[in-house]
Amino acid sequence: MFRNPLLLIALALTAGVAVWGIFDTQGLAGFAAAQVKVAFRSRGWFVMLTASILLLTSLWLAFSRYGKIKLGREHEVPEFSTISWLTMMFAAGMGVGLLFYGSAEPISHFLFMQDYVGQEQAATEALLLTYFHWGLHAWAIYGFTALVLAYFGFRRDTPQMVSAPVISVFGRTRWTRTVGWLMDLLSIYAIAIGLAGSVAMGVFQVQDGIAILFNIENAGLELALGVFVVLCLAYLLPLTMDLSKGMATLSNAAIFLAVGLLIYVLLVGPTSFLMNNITEGIGMYFSKVIPQGFMTYSLYDETVRNRFSDWTLNYMVWWLAWAPFVGVFIARISRGRTIREFLMGVLLVPTVFSILWFGVFGGIGFFEGAAGNLDPTIVQTNINQTSFLLLDTLPLSFLTVSATIVAAFLFIVTSVVSAAFVLSMFSTGGNSNPSVRIKLIWGAILGALGLVMILSNSVEAVRQIIALSASPFVFIVLFLMVCLLKALKKEKV
Amino acid sequence: MENLIDTVLNFFVFAFVGVMVWLYFKEIPENDGSERQSNEK
Numbered sequence: 001m002f003r004n005p006l007l008l009i010a011l012a013l014t015a016g017v018a019v020w021g022i023f024d025t026q027g028l029a030g031f032a033a034a035q036v037k038v039a040f041r042s043r044g045w046f047v048m049l050t051a052s053i054l055l056l057t058s059l060w061l062a063f064s065r066y067g068k069i070k071l072g073r074e075h076e077v078p079e080f081s082t083i084s085w086l087t088m089m090f091a092a093g094m095g096v097g098l099l100f101y102g103s104a105e106p107i108s109h110f111l112f113m114q115d116y117v118g119q120e121q122a123a124t125e126a127l128l129l130t131y132f133h134w135g136l137h138a139w140a141i142y143g144f145t146a147l148v149l150a151y152f153g154f155r156r157d158t159p160q161m162v163s164a165p166v167i168s169v170f171g172r173t174r175w176t177r178t179v180g181w182l183m184d185l186l187s188i189y190a191i192a193i194g195l196a197g198s199v200a201m202g203v204f205q206v207q208d209g210i211a212i213l214f215n216i217e218n219a220g221l222e223l224a225l226g227v228f229v230v231l232c233l234a235y236l237l238p239l240t241m242d243l244s245k246g247m248a249t250l251s252n253a254a255i256f257l258a259v260g261l262l263i264y265v266l267l268v269g270p271t272s273f274l275m276n277n278i279t280e281g282i283g284m285y286f287s288k289v290i291p292q293g294f295m296t297y298s299l300y301d302e303t304v305r306n307r308f309s310d311w312t313l314n315y316m317v318w319w320l321a322w323a324p325f326v327g328v329f330i331a332r333i334s335r336g337r338t339i340r341e342f343l344m345g346v347l348l349v350p351t352v353f354s355i356l357w358f359g360v361f362g363g364i365g366f367f368e369g370a371a372g373n374l375d376p377t378i379v380q381t382n383i384n385q386t387s388f389l390l391l392d393t394l395p396l397s398f399l400t401v402s403a404t405i406v407a408a409f410l411f412i413v414t415s416v417v418s419a420a421f422v423l424s425m426f427s428t429g430g431n432s433n434p435s436v437r438i439k440l441i442w443g444a445i446l447g448a449l450g451l452v453m454i455l456s457n458s459v460e461a462v463r464q465i466i467a468l469s470a471s472p473f474v475f476i477v478l479f480l481m482v483c484l485l486k487a488l489k490k491e492k493v
Numbered sequence: 494m495e496n497l498i499d500t501v502l503n504f505f506v507f508a509f510v511g512v513m514v515w516l517y518f519k520e521i522p523e524n525d526g527s528e529r530q531s532n533e534k
Contacts, residue, residue, distance in 0.1 A: 042499045
């Protein structure tokens with residue numbers, strides 16, 4: 001371990017941020033917010049352009065002659081059935097964010113937009129923007145990173161490292177080793193911070209769910225810290241043993257609960273209203289998704305521009321932060337599929353599910369808000385409670401709120417265990433069987449970073465810290481794209 | 494000052510894009526292949 005500079009520096013860097021955050025949470029959050037503001041103001045266009053280029057290149061690759069190339073040897077068949085493949089992929093990529101933002105995000109956009117375009121138009125635009133954040137662009141960022149890792153890993157037998165494609169294409173020279181090393185370091189850092197942010201969001205949500213379930217008044221930081229301690233205990237044990245199959249089961253259980261909630265709300269809620277919303281949303285989304293990817297709102301007032309930074313740009317860099325982690329996972333489960341099959345599966349199926357999810361949970365948010373059963377301004381006062389207060393308006397709310405809490409908890413545990421594994425793999429040169437000690441160290445660091453985010457006690461601060469850490473990955477993912485395109489030129493298809 | 498930072502940050506982006514385009518078209522000698530395949534830790 002002590003002979004591995006990458007591991008030591010990555011541990012020191014992430015532990016340094018954790019220590020800074022624990023002793024001066026507001027200082028760290030303020031620093032992140034200031035840096036992100038400057039970076040987004042200057043390079044917002046570059047982030048949007050990169051996300052759009054990744055999407056358009058993915059679509060081009062899927063329908064080009066390269067689409068026939070298999071991610072693996074020619075005779076290989078996929079390891080997982082298509083249904084299992086899609087389920088695992090979706091659980092890894094979205095997880096707790098879906099539960100957290102299901103209703104809160106569309107309502108938040110609606111409240112903002114109604115001052116600009118009127119209520120009816122605001123509801124449609126709010127759903128469109130939410131679909132945009134969770135749709136094709138997000139999955140193009142994940143999918144493209146995964147495709148590069150899968151292509152080089154399974155066709156060129158490189159280790160599953162972010163640096164591997166660079167060394168494979170340009171040879172092992174001083175500059176490729178240096179740049180590759182830096183790419184691995186930044187990826188480790190982005191994964192650790194990005195994951196910690198999700199841990200914090202999950203803990204906030206579980207905390208508020210428990211508070212609503214048991215009528216706990218003024219559930220503050222103490223309850224969040226209590227949830228956090230239970231979470232740490234829950235993920236430490238799986239880190240000490242090989243539970244890859246157990247983790248898949250837990251992940252599937254979380255998705256099963258989430259899908260159950262979706263179907264329940266659709267059937268018990270105002271079904272025709274929700275289906276109308278979804279149908280309209282699908283049409284709006286697919287007719288506007290490409291132009292929306294190039295929108296930077298440069299001619300709008302400062303409030304709109306800030307909103308664009310706080311939401312759209314933040315989301316794009318958040319997906320970038322998760323891209324190496326989710327990319328490695330998706331690559332591992334996609335061996336034996338063709339590039340076309342891979343890209344179509346990664347891009348379309350999760351996007352359609354996101355549209356259904358936000359159509360139902362956003363739609364019911366609008367419906368109950370209009371009916372006076374929900375105060376929409378809850379997203380401004382306590383965003384964590386939104387989903388629970390909505391479920392409270394439907395029958396059997398004790399069961400549905402409990403299911404949401406359990407699903408959120410399962411999503412966090414599986415994410416932390418998987419992330420600790422990927423971080424251990426990256427920091428030991430691509431070793432696919434890292435030692436328990438290294439996994440535990442990463443588990444502890446992820447816990448400490450999660451604690452920092454929880455202490456900040458603000459979802460906004462969490463998002464800023466993630467955005468700052470993930471910003472460099474926009475360059476890395478473009479470099480990976482160049483490596484893949486260059487390698488494909490030599491394929492005989 | 495704000496404009497200067499803006500210019501510097503964007504100049505870095507333009508330079509990066511230029512390097513990427515150059516790397517895409519740069520010829521890599523075929524005999525690097527054996528070394529490229531043995532990309533191990």
